[in-house]
Structures are given as structure tokens and as C-alpha cells.
Amino acid sequence: MRILVNEFCGHPFGMELSRELARCGHTVLHTYFADNTSTPKGSISAADNLSTLTIKGLHIRRAFAKHGLLSRRAADMDYGHAVAAEAMSFGPDVVISANMPLDGQRILQNATRHANACFVFWLQDVYSTAVRFVLRRKAPLLAGIAGWYYERVEKNLLRKSDAIVCIAPAFAEQLARWGIAGPRVSVISNWAPMKEIVPTPKDNAWAREMGVANRFCFVYSGTLGMKHRPELLLALAKKMEARGDARLVVVAEGAGADWLAEHKEEVSPDVLTLLPYQAYERVPEVLGAADVLIALLDAEAGNFAVPSKTFAYLCAGRPIIIAAPEENEAARVVARAKAGIVVSPDGAEPMIEAAMQLLADPALCAQFGSAARRYAEQTFAIEMIADQFLRVFAEGAEQRTGTRQPARAVSRSASWTPRTRKTPKDLHWKL
Numbered sequence: 001m002r003i004l005v006n007e008f009c010g011h012p013f014g015m016e017l018s019r020e021l022a023r024c025g026h027t028v029l030h031t032y033f034a035d036n037t038s039t040p041k042g043s044i045s046a047a048d049n050l051s052t053l054t055i056k057g058l059h060i061r062r063a064f065a066k067h068g069l070l071s072r073r074a075a076d077m078d079y080g081h082a083v084a085a086e087a088m089s090f091g092p093d094v095v096i097s098a099n100m101p102l103d104g105q106r107i108l109q110n111a112t113r114h115a116n117a118c119f120v121f122w123l124q125d126v127y128s129t130a131v132r133f134v135l136r137r138k139a140p141l142l143a144g145i146a147g148w149y150y151e152r153v154e155k156n157l158l159r160k161s162d163a164i165v166c167i168a169p170a171f172a173e174q175l176a177r178w179g180i181a182g183p184r185v186s187v188i189s190n191w192a193p194m195k196e197i198v199p200t201p202k203d204n205a206w207a208r209e210m211g212v213a214n215r216f217c218f219v220y221s222g223t224l225g226m227k228h229r230p231e232l233l234l235a236l237a238k239k240m241e242a243r244g245d246a247r248l249v250v251v252a253e254g255a256g257a258d259w260l261a262e263h264k265e266e267v268s269p270d271v272l273t274l275l276p277y278q279a280y281e282r283v284p285e286v287l288g289a290a291d292v293l294i295a296l297l298d299a300e301a302g303n304f305a306v307p308s309k310t311f312a313y314l315c316a317g318r319p320i321i322i323a324a325p326e327e328n329e330a331a332r333v334v335a336r337a338k339a340g341i342v343v344s345p346d347g348a349e350p351m352i353e354a355a356m357q358l359l360a361d362p363a364l365c366a367q368f369g370s371a372a373r374r375y376a377e378q379t380f381a382i383e384m385i386a387d388q389f390l391r392v393f394a395e396g397a398e399q400r401t402g403t404r405q406p407a408r409a410v411s412r413s414a415s416w417t418p419r420t421r422k423t424p425k426d427l428h429w430k431l
Helices: 012-023 045-049 069-090 102-114 127-138 140-160 169-177 205-210 230-243 255-266 280-288 299-303 309-316 329-337 349-359 362-379 382-401
Strands: 002-007 027-033 053-058 094-098 118-123 163-166 185-187 217-221 247-251 272-275 292-296 320-323 340-343
Touching: 002 012, 002 069, 012 027, 012 053, 012 382, 027 069, 053 069, 069 102, 094 102, 094 382, 102 118, 102 140, 118 140, 118 382, 127 140, 127 299, 163 169, 163 382, 169 185, 185 382, 205 280, 217 230, 217 280, 230 247, 230 255, 230 272, 230 292, 230 349, 255 272, 280 309, 292 309, 292 349, 309 320, 309 329, 309 362, 320 329, 320 349, 329 340, 329 362, 340 349, 340 362, 349 362
Parallel strands: 002 027, 002 094, 027 053, 094 118, 118 163, 163 185, 217 247, 217 292, 247 272, 292 320, 320 340
Antiparallel strands: none
16 A cells, blocks of 8 residues: 555654564655644654655745744644645555644645545544643633634545544544444554653653752643643642652643743742653663653543553653643553552642552652553554454445455555556645
């Protein structure tokens, strides 16, 4: 197959999937939005030895402002045009698109259909619900109409998709309530590259640089938006300052990180350290410097988002405190793995109590950490995950053409009977 993997954010797990698909013998183009610096990116260096894989960060002409309402929509559409042009040139059999803003997703889906390729919607967030959540806080008068508009767009895109991959059962349940169900809808949980994010000693080079190698340290690492309740981190830091026996290091970017930076003077810099994203190659050291890793998610965000940082935490083999609704997929995974403590995000006290419990119990920390890594090793094997996606691709092609793909098309050494593809010069449509 010729497979276009469009993962808007550039997350490591998407790049790992593309690498594995290329190792299976498929020709893979992996695209992401290089101008979006508010999310951590994976490494592109591993593409060097795979002749069938191209990883391409795409740029747009206008400045990208993630939190500007009108400029963000225009930028999303510009990116949609950019990746659609790549699809025209590449000539894919399958396009799978994740974390893509809906205005851009519509452009890419139209291009895929004109190219006579299979389109797979990789549902990482219920986008229309997220829009309502954000706008209720930023522009309440727009929340209702924008939420209605994007729900309509999202439903339409999902219905037109040949296959849908949901990252949590709750997302599939939401689709069923929208009347979208059946064999087109699959659930494949997110993961993290366990061969890249490996447990390291706490006393590592990064920990020594930060001065935490010999001090109990809580770490939050990853995107920190307002849906991640940054005020809970500030409350924990204040508790640490009162005790004087631990540090909190926050390695993050986003609106929540900006808020925390505005309030950092409320706590001693010896207690609270704020850092931008670190080089991906150093992520194992960053996570390894932690005695406890923290994940957060607002109660209202629990039904449309899954904090993927949790899966990297599992790979790192450290105990986890996750303040999130217990029905959220990330919270369910931590509980199922017995890798930490799940607490309510409604108020700082439950998280602080969990932090005090782990601070006082090194044996429990070690138990949770071992269970975390064990769960990752049992669950995050990329070979198994790639096989699941290959089956989705075959089923999506069957949905589109009404023709069952041969059994070999879903094996790891898959071959594929391509449909007639249109060349770029044949594609004339208004994006």
C-alpha cells in the first residue's frame, strides 16, 4: 500500500506507527504541522534507514496563533490545503488523519475522495465538544453556535469516512449516539513508543542539571492547556513549599503553562521550576528524574480528550497521579495497570493527599513504577498495533469499494491490490 499518515501534532506515537508500517513493506508518507510548536514532537531521525518512509513537517505562509479564533481557523484551512497537495502528489491508497482541526480535515477528506483512496478518521478528540469547552471560557456568546456548527461538520466528516479509529470506547459510544456505528468504527487505544521512552536511573544527567537527582521530585511533562487544571499544580507547589522536602518540575507549553508562569512568583523558585519542552531524545531522562509523574484533566474535558502523556509515563516506569474523571480512558488505564493513584480533578486536595501518600511510601512508588512499565511492555508492542491498523485499512477499503481485500492485505508483510488512482493532473476540485 501507499499510506499517508497525517498526524497534525507530530506526536511520537504517530511517527512510530508510520515507521512500523514502512517496515512492513508499505510506502508511507507521514505529515505533521511543523508550525504548531505548542505540542511536543517525536523524532524524525529514525526515518533515515527506511527507504519507504518519508516524514515531512508542513509549513503555511501565515503566522500560526493557536488561540486566535479567526486566525486559527484560517491557519487550519491553510494546513488542510498543504496536506491535500501532498496527497495529490503522493497518490495514496489509504489516508489516515489524526488530531486534524475539522476545517482542515474536510479539505483533506475531499482530496482523498477525489484521489479514489480510502479515508480513515483517527478520532483523537471529540472536536466539537472541545470547541464548546474552550469557547465557554473564552467567548461564551460564541460557544453555542460554534459548537452546533462544528458538531454538524464533525458528524458529516465521520459519516463520509470509510473507517473510523476511536482511541477510547467512550468515543465510540458518542458516535453511536450520533447514529454512526457498525464495522466502520474500531477502537484502538493510544500508546507511547516504549523502545524510545525507557526507564532511566533517577540520578541521570538531566536530573543533575536541574538539581533534583537527590531530591524528591514531582514532574508534569507535556501540553498544559487550561483543560489540564494548572491551578492544581500551583496548589501542590505551595504545599511543597510549606513542607520543604520536595520539588515540582513542570516541562510544558500551552495556555495553562502561560497561566502558571504568571503565578510562579507565588512560590519559591527552589520549589517550582517551569521549563519549555525538552529535546525528544532527553524525554526518558526528564521522566526518569521524577519520583512521581502527574497528569491532569478537567472533569468537563473527560468525555472528549485523553491525555496521551499518561502513556509515555507508563513507559518511563514511574508512579502516576492522575487527577481526571475516573471514566476517562487515561484514568482507566492507570487504574487497570495498577500504576498509580486516580483522584478527582475537582479541587486540589485529593491530588495533594495522593502526593503526600507517595512522598511517604517509597515502596509503594516502586510497586506502581514497576507495574507501569510492565503494562507498557505488555500492551504497547508496535507490531501488534500496526496489525490492528492494517486490518482497519482493509475493512475501510471494503466499505468503500464493496470488495473484500485478500487476507494477505492485513498481514504484516501485506501486499495490496490498489484501486485506480487519479494522478495530480486529473484532480480538479475547489478545496
